[in-house]
Amino acid sequence: MSTAVVNKATKIIQIRRLYLFLFVVIAWVSLATIFRGRATLALPVSENSPFNDRVGAVAAAIRAGRFENPAFIYFFNPLREIIDSAVQLVRTLIAIPVSGSIIPVVGWFGVIGIVAFIVYASSNFKFTFLAVALLLGTGVLGMWTSTMDTIAMTLTAVIFSLGIGLPLGIWAGLSDRVLTFLRPFLDLAQIVPTLVYLAPLALFFLIGAASATIATMIYSIPIVIRITALGIRGLNNSPVEASISMGSTKRQTLAKVQLPMAKQTIILGVNQTVMAALSFVVIAALIGAPGLGGPIINALTVRNVGDGFVAGLAVVLVAIMLDRSTSAAVKTKKSFVPPSADEIKRRRLNVAAMGGFAVLSIYLSRNFLWAAVWPENINTSKIVSNATNTFVDYATTTLYFLTIGFRELITIAILNPLETLLAQSPWFLTVAAIAIIALIIGGRGVAILSVILLLAIVYTGLWRDTMLTLTQVIVATLLTMIIGITVGVWIGRSQKADTAIRPFLDAGQTLPAFVYLIPMLGLFGPTRFTAIATGIVYSIPVVTKLVADGIKNVPKSMVEAAIANGSTSWQVITKVQLPASKRSLLLAANQGLIFVLAVVVIGGFVGAGGLGYLVLLGSSKPEMQGKGLSAGLAILLLGIVIDRIAQTGARRK
Template identity: 50%
Template sequence: MAAVSLARPSARRPGKGVLVAGILVAWLVLWFVLRGLQTLSLGAAQLTGLHRWLNEVNDTIGANRDSNPVFLYFFNEIRLVVSEFATFVQSLIAQPAFDRPVPLLGWLGVVAVITWIAVAAGHWRAGLLAAAGFFFLGLQGLWQESMDTLALTLSAVIIALLFGIPLGIWAGLSDRFQRFITPVLDFMQTMPTFVYLAPLTLFFLIGPASATIATLIYAAPPAIRLTAHGIRSVQRETVEASDSLGSTAWQTLTKVLLPSAKRTIVLGINQTMMAALSMVTIAALIDAPGLGKTVVQALQTLDVGTAFNAGLAIVVMAIVLDRITTAAASAKKRHTPRWLLAAGGAGALVCAYLSYTYVWAAEFPDVEIGSAIAKAVSDATDWIQLNLAPVTNAIKDGVTLVLIDPLQSLLSESPWWLIGAVVVALSVVLGGLRAAIVSAVCLGLIIGTGLWQDSMITLASTLVATVIVMLLGVVIGVWMGRSERVDRVLRPLLDAGQVMPPFVYLVPFLALFSATRFTAIVAAIVYAAPPAIKITADGVRGVSATTVEASLASGSSAWQTITKVQLPMAKRALTLATNQGLIYVLSMVVVGGLVGAGALGYDVVAGFSQGQLYGKGLAAGLAIVLLGVLLDRLTQAAARRSA
């Protein structure tokens, strides 16, 4: 007779979903009991010891900038070199140079040269777009501001490429350097753009030099990453053939690797230029000249018409620069006949000479439509606010009441130690022990900034925006992933959305919803949705066609195939989309501070404009970085564990 086992069957461990739900329910119960206790609140005008110490550091640096050897022979020299280079580039197209009443290259020369470059780099369509786009900048009455923006962008891009491409080559050739520089690039791209500004003004003062340095730091990572990727993507057989023919390492690099990686490197230049243009407009907060300053001043006075006109100019310039560099990287580029290029080059030189010699070719004609555009937009804004106020207010109040207020109350009115325990517990469940340690360290440092409650308010807005971003990402991403026709229609729109600088998103929503935290959240959603949608679409499309066909053959409906097959198998892509959505939303925090978002965004903006709040603004920037690191590392760890 067989022995009967008396051992009890092992109990099933609860799944992640059950554990997460249990943690959240326990949090809600404790919140009802403990709400309002130990929230570490700080008044708007209050400063902590850290804030006052940072103010003192700022004052000390300002007093000793011209005597301290570190500043005298290092930071001041860097600022001087960058400033001289940026001033030189500006003198070519933007600012008067050498006591002349006009730039060295006036409007006619700029239009002719940029048109010829577009034709030489791409094709005649790119040249036509460049000519029309730059002529439109003048018609808007923003030629000088546009050239200031272009000059700073070119200055930052040139310096970024001088460092970025060699570093990318090194990373492409060396595994050790690749492992070293990857986390550095991750950190640079995770950090929200505004956070670069405050520390740089501490060392390099405000002005074009700091703006250029901030821009090149922000814009360099794409060039480094894509250059390294291009070199590593060259087929091993090609490199081995070069080595077998006796080529030196330098010859292999210059004759094989770089030519083979040319298209990818040009794409890196494209991304660097787009990032630089985005950052230059944001750097208006540290007195960078150009279109960004016009937008900031208009937003501060709620002048939607002027902000729209300047934002439109930024979009036009971004589209032109994007199309030129994209055409240069295109594998299907149509080569222009040499004789036509030579004739075009000669014509561009003639136009440049005319713009150097004659005032009519240097100063854009006094014919502009910008004021008419601004007036039309202002009138439309007044009409919308007068006639659509019930609709827009209902949407704003509904989302605020149902989503924003409850989550903000939960985060800002919970005891700090309760939130810390919840975040660490969620980190253990979703990301593991390492993610929990990172979360605990970040939370501890956020407490150290003295801005805990502002951080929780910012976190609430970030989470609300991310939830809506992911709803859009799943709905539209699944639609795109299942239909090539929809993908072809929507993907160019999403690409264009990613090209536009963040300031531009604020203008239409400022007209619709006025200056509120809801406006900032909607702008962040529009900015963050494109990458989340594209990642989700790529994940859904990556599900094996055989698996989908098997699901349909077994009688599953389209809804069942999506929910039971495609989304579960694209879980890693969904987690990565959430990661990118969070990071993009968080990068809009300070931008939202310009239109009523409050909390950390307002603290950073106030730190730029009010000297006594500089230390608090710097601490707020650090808190934003810490939130970004916490959310980024947690979602990345969750993505790895779900793979």
């Protein structure tokens, strides 16, 4: 009985909150109409605010001190050189020629042999075949050397990330104090769009493989720490207690009990780290990372979709290979039946044979040209690139009027009114409105935090640009949620649809957003909607998956009961499945917002304006560097506001 009363009470509160929300929006809109165009804090693109000037001066001072300042001489420069030589070392192993030679230490055939051996030794023949096939695929695409560069970069970044992240993660897993200290950084790292890291890093580490590796590390270390700490904390307590009661030292308990038990989760962490590092490939190319990112960025500047797609496809192949190989290491050891002595013997023989093959292939690749350099005539890049260009040209010209119509509809019906509301109102009105909405959704703490952060954005002088970006983020997230919930419900309810669609979601998650930025440009022109569409495509996989998982986790009995009561499918979805998976929906919305923000800012490349454009402006015009860095800061602050409001909102309901 009492739960029913509580339910009713929360329902009343929720309805009251909804009315309050509507009231605030109406008041906001009417005040905005009255005061439109006043105190918008618009700053012309080519001008700096006082804050931008100060940041610019600091940046110039940092640049000037590069060869004199002790911090550079004793810290940044040596660090850059160490990481740079580590990257170069790995690159000469598999990617670039050793000096005085025309091939790397190990040629392509040798790399195949090594990969085959490692994957086989850690999993089984099926995964080995898959990994080799995918790797050969990158060669067939004409991308062997770039792929090796990318793998070398990823590998170096992952090794450094694990070296730093694993110990920290274990420590955070054992000590509450360390976790409390690290948590804000871990949270922050998940919010900050990758584009934001680059300019400050280039300032300290210049551009090149070293700063690209450091950028990748900053992106992936938090993931290692988070998952490792989770793995250790999530352990069943009794074996740990047993171990302590039997007189083991802390170190013994860690090494003999906790780490082995958390092994699966830690390997999952390695997997996630590899994928994170790989997803950084394209962005890292903006600051000089060698590898597959280069052709993709280049394709953007010379508007060649095909070339970018070939490289993007190679990224996807590498991603699938690394993902399946690392997760295979976890999956294949689950059998409960201990293998027979015969099976063990056969397995050992096979592993030994595979090792022999690896050694042979390395030998061959160092002594015969065919095994050293990927054969020139096996190269389909031109064919794939031309076919892609033809297809995209055809699609953009035929669909143009359709896509333009859709773009205009969204722009005039949603985008422009929302932008007017956010960016054309006096700034204090918008701050107040966002704060009150934060108060209603998330409570007092979030409201106060939002006001402080929004005032900080005002202080940077980039208020109006921030509101332009926020508008795009909100519109893109709305559309993403509509599509994501529709598809998510569908594949959550039908296993067939799931099997058919999930591979596309997986591939969509690994395909770098830059690859489809140009086709989007062809479809929608240099507009804000191009950025929005790219953001939608990028965030749909994660949103759809979360929704689908939520729908699947709704207890079968609830659904069956509803059907037995004569509910239609529509009723089952709207009255049972969606309300029951509310948590997943809110989580999906939160993730959607963060994913969209990450990509909407790269819309600055294609005419969407806003903060992303200012970041680009800052990195290419020295006198605008202060403004670019400030824009990065504003993106960061905006990200925290969005994330906090969405998160606390999800927790409260």
